[in-house]
Amino acid sequence: MxxxxxxxxxxxxxxxxxxxxxxxxxxxxxxxxxxxxxxxxxxxxxxxxxxxxxxxxxxxxxxxxxxxxxxxxxxxxxxxxxxxxxxxxxxxxxxxxxxxxxxxxxELDSPERGFSFRWAGPLDMRMNPDNPLTADEIVNQWPEKELADLLYQNAEERDSRRIARAIVRARPIRDTEHLATVVAGGRKARGRQRLHPATKTFLALRTAVNRxxxxxxxxxxxxxxxxxxxxxxxxxxxxxxxxxxxxxxxxxxxxxxxxxxxxxxxxxxxxxxxxxxxxxxxxxxxxxxxxxxxxxxxxxxxxxxxx
Ligand SMILES: C[S@@+](CC[C@H](N)C(=O)[O-])C[C@H]1O[C@@H](n2cnc3c(N)ncnc32)[C@H](O)[C@@H]1O
Known part of the structure; x- marks a missing residue:
């Protein structure tokens, strides 16, 4: 459909x-x-x-x-x-x-495009499939500091350093569901939140992949x-x-x-x-x-x- x-x-x-x-x-x-x-x-x-x-x-x-x-x-x-x-x-x-x-x-509701943390999908996030950069490269290859800076600058993620550390330790990250679990575990516990704990991380990655x-x-x-x-x-x-x-x-x-x-x-x-x-x-x-x-x-x- x-x-x-x-x-x-x-x-x-x-x-x-x-x-x-x-x-x-x-x-x-x-x-x-x-x-x-x-x-x-x-x-x-x-x-x-x-x-x-x-x-x-x-x-x-x-x-x-x-x-x-x-x-x-x-x-x-x-x-x-x-x-x-x-x-x-x-x-x-x-x-x-x-x-x-x-x-x-x-884009968001196609699990195979990798934009959403709601399903297991590839770490892709490209709007244009001709784009050479994928989320996989950032998540699995970028140095921890660059990853933390990206999360902070592109999505104002307050726990950017903790999340970047958790991602680097958990490598290789297999898919979007695995990433969402690692991010949720890496964030500081703050009680009930309006947003899913991985929302800002996914936003930062998407905006970087698509420049x-x-x-x-x-x-x-x-x-x-x-x-x-x-x-x-x-x-x-x-x-x-x-x-x-x-x-x-x-x-x-x-x-x-x-x-x-x-x-x-x-x-x-x-x-x-x-x-x-x-x-x-x-x-x-x-x-x-x-x-x-x-x-x-x-x-x-x-x-x-x-x-
Ligand atoms: C919110 S949707 C637009 C929905 C549209 N107004 C409608 O009624 O269906 C944003 C669209 O912009 C495209 N897009 C985002 N950044 C773009 C860019 N820099 N150049 C061209 N298309 C872009 C995305 O691929 C997506 O299809």
Whole structure:
């Protein structure tokens, strides 16, 4: 059975996008196609570019988007390359771009992908199977100090050193279930916790394997230049470090010809969280381009940015 990801804050995203039927849009993280399908349905002569680095997700999205194939271009690529892909497809500047960060339910709920501590699966965690680095290499080969630094820096894991020590002692770690048991044993006992003891370790490994911080940084610095005047960039993030990066990038852009539209971050309401608990940590931020590259800095003329 195909696992479809339930799109988060879908109605809000469509409101912020204010889709024009003849406009040009991009979905930087197509997943199994929930958000992009709603965009495609609203287009007539307009186009929507969809990107994802997971070929399996794109395949499912492609099937779902069949009836709208004239409006949709799907590309298997990292979203940091959005500018190059838009140029290669001769698309005009975007009227709206969404990036729904993190992983899809398709990835999380496929034990053989190794993203979850709920089942025994290989230590993989690659969104893109062409990626050379796997979680296995980090877990079974990295020096203890590098492992501890990773857990602390990528997931703010307070017990990073204890966990890294436990992992190194237990090597070779066979699979995700074995890793989760070792991590739980390595952490300090703190009574009943809301999160599974291995949650942060798995987050740190996933973000490292997929170079998520670098990808997001490059996306946020390159994508604004691809927006049309009045075009909007909508980013949905799922953990505090990621949201902080988005917030700071938007603050910087607010001095460079963009306006922040979400002074207060948007989060799902109780009803959405009750029907889709995975939406609970979502945070949505939106900016709009209010000046062209030529007029951005107090009327000073600058060359249009090449992306
Ligand atoms: C939360 S899901 C998106 C779900 C989608 N909005 C939907 O409605 O089905 C995130 C998706 O982004 C993809 N992804 C994450 N980082 C990426 C990157 N740097 N480049 C391209 N795709 C990425 C993942 O493979 C995953 O399919």
């Amino acid at each position: 195909t696992v479809l990801h339930t799109p988060v804050l879908s109605a809000e995203i469509l409101d912020w996008l204010r889709i024009r039927p003849e406009g040009t849009y991009a979905d930087a993280t197509v997943g199994t196609g929930g958000h992009i399908l709603e965009i495609a349905k609203r287009l007539t002569t307009g186009r929507v570019l969809g990107l994802d680095r997971d070929p399996r997700a794109l395949q499912i999205a492609r099937e779902r988007l069949g009836p709208h194939e004239r409006q949709v271009i799907l590309v298997h690529v990292e979203f940091s390359k959005i500018g190059e892909v838009a140029a290669a497809n001769q698309l005009p500047p975007f009227d709206g771009i969404i990036a729904d960060l993190g992983i899809s339910s398709l 998520e911080e670098e990808e997001l940084g490059q996306f946020l610095s390159r994508t604004p230049a691809t927006l049309n005047l009045g075009g909007r960039l909508i980013v949905l993030s799922y953990h505090s470090l990621e949201d902080r990066v988005v917030k700071h990038a938007f603050q910087r852009l607010s001095h460079e010809g963009f306006r922040i539209l979400t002074k207060k971050v948007i989060q799902p309401g109780d009803a959405e969280i009750a029907s889709n608990p995975r939406a609970r940590s979502a945070k949505l931020r939106v900016i709009e381009r209010v000046a062209t590259a030529e007029t951005r800095f107090d009327g000073e003329r600058t060359a249009p940015q090449v992306c």
